[in-house]
Amino acid sequence: MNHNITYNLAWRKLTDPTRMPSNSAQEELGHNLLSSIKYAYKVDRRDSSIRPARGYAFMSTSQVGGLAPESKYSRFLRQEFDLRMALPLGVLNGALNAGVAAGVIHPLERGSAGSVSPLVERFNLGGNMPLVCHLGGPSSLLGFKTRGLRAATESRTHDPNTPGNGTSPSSKLNGLGGEVAVTAFADLSFDLPLKPLRELGIHGHAFVCAGNLGRLTECDLRKFPATEFLQTFRSCAGWGIVVPTRLFRVEMNYCYILKQLDHDGGKTDIQFNFSSS
Template sequence: MTNTEEEEATPPNPKNYTQHSTNDDVEPRDDEDIEEDQENDEDDVVQEPNRGIPQSAASKLREQRFKVETLSRRLSSELVPIRVHDVVINGNTKTKDWVIEAELKGIENATSMQELMQASQIAIAKLQGLEIFDSCMVRLEAGPRELPNTANVIVDVVETDNKVSGEFGIYTKPSTSSWTAEGALKYKNLLGYGDLCDASLAYGANQATEVSVGVYAPRVKGFLTPIVTRISMLSQDWQESSSYKERLLGAYLGLISTKHHDLAYTLGWRTLTDPSKMSSRSIRRQLGHGLVSSLKYTFKIDRRNSTIRPTKGYVFLSTTHVGGLTLDPRSLRFLRQEFDVRFSVPFGFYNTALNLGISAGAVFPWGNGFKTKPSPLPERFYLGGDFSPVCTLGGPTTLWGFKTRGLGPTEPRRQNRDGSNDDNVDSSGWDFIGGDFAVTAFADLSFDLPIMWLREHGIHGHVFAGSGNAAKLTKNEYKHFSPRKFLESFRMSVGCGVVIPTRLFRLEGNYFYILRKGEHDRGKTGFRFSFSAPS
């Protein structure tokens, strides 16, 4: 910034100045002219210092301070025109130049000093967001003398020496009485594209295990958006609620990822098994292998002031998932649509806010004879779980007070020959088979607690109410669907509790009271803890 101001008040060429001040052929001037010139020289002492006389440290400091103050006054009172002549990048030994240049687009288009300063701050934030540099600095230097009002932008980066990092954590899920251990090993900038390569393992007791490797490249030449690829093997155990196990081996490719739009393709091989040999008829008919070839598009507008504790704004999320994009007859053909809407209304006292939300979704098979075919079992809607709908999006899933996959359409399990159920599965004798259409809604009133220490740490109270339901529509079940019966059979729960927000998740200690539940639903009144990550 200082160098740029020097350019705007660039002194004459020192040689010319010396020649002018030592020219013996100059006509003599009277005393008045000399006094006038001396006064002008005093006014412009900073702009035209005598380069022949060494300056003291104090004089240089005064000169620099005057220049900074002058530039500051100009920046606050008027637009200072400037044009970027060149961008020079230093310090990148492995990172490709175009990766850094892609984050500097705003700098190259700046037309004033104010725009250039703002664009430089944004560029630094973007470069630091790549997480491959220990430090990033943008300097401005005067451009060529023959090009006035120009500047050269110097970008100095220091690539990180510690390219390998790891993460490990153990997470509990009180709503399912289970826990998950997750670990990841990451390597930064392996290819020089600002990429992040990682291998991760997640092991969940009695429920899910996932092994995956992936590459995330935020900048790839010729592509406008980041590229994400991932190969994974996922195994999930749903025997307790639905009498089957799921295993999926597949690949994921992120095609578009912007602020509001995401498009991804998944190709995988899914296997459903029933180790207990007791599953209900609907589940037995879908056991075996299936090819997953699907495209998923997500549109999101988020205007909330916080994802952990929103007190103002709204969010809208739409997800469209199309499966069966191959000619293979074993490909699972389905169309799934979800909507999420959240509103936060501030009250203006004690940081009180009312959060309202509704989620809805539907899934249907497509292809020849789709009216008589069932929707794929894993793509249906399963309600339940104590995850907070205030910060969690992703379709109709959460309903306070009910266990995960703890309500919705059910079918009786097959009995053993001796008339007893297997000890490894739930003794209720019913499978939750999911719904083709589901709706959930909630209201949550949050407020600060009357203790200073709790308010300073964001710990607050809330009271809430939630409801939801799911129904079958496929295999001609839509002929028996009644909107009135669907609304009358809505499950409902209310409660209150304390919320402890953190940077990564939302911890809640809540007391639930079930107002309405179905005959085979798994929900009960009581106190429970829950963890919810924002989405």
């Protein structure tokens, strides 16, 4: 078990190259002071962080920002949970890893345009982080580029093979309200039939993952559109080759997008993923 308390004090400058921010986002542009305290609780009973075959892991983090005077637009509460489990299968040295992570960020102050949570503290789903190793809240979603998901209320379901899946250049930066993020995955690892590869620890895996991002535009969490949130989960499936070492894990994956929404940054393609131990 591990308990950790950290204090962060940073002076930051936020700019918008598109010059098309919303009114609430304009209030955050320029210099601002971030002062926050963060508490993390972590327990990791897995036999390995690179290729876990049995055990479980759990992490909970709580962060309160805006402790310094005059940090009006950086006052927020952020809570994250992450749970992982690994089960041995007894065939081909196989193991099933599964996990679910959730997080919420909620503003503690109101700007002139309504409740505002800091843009730089928003959840960024996507990127090239492997599903199995990373423990620290919702973030990894294979097949999607970094910050490749937009809130479901800003998009509509479409065919993943339709061109133009990137973020629309006309979309405006939105700083209103808070956010809810959820990700989940299942990963099946197994030895490859070639002995030289097995001796090096190189193995195969197949996976499926899903996630979603939703806006909190109301102070009352009971008004959150849970049904719509569940219906608009994005998902991806695929398989790949894993090269583990003592220091890091490298994956070469084929990712097939099962579902995405308008302007999401998902793409059916080969993706390389990296993670340290």
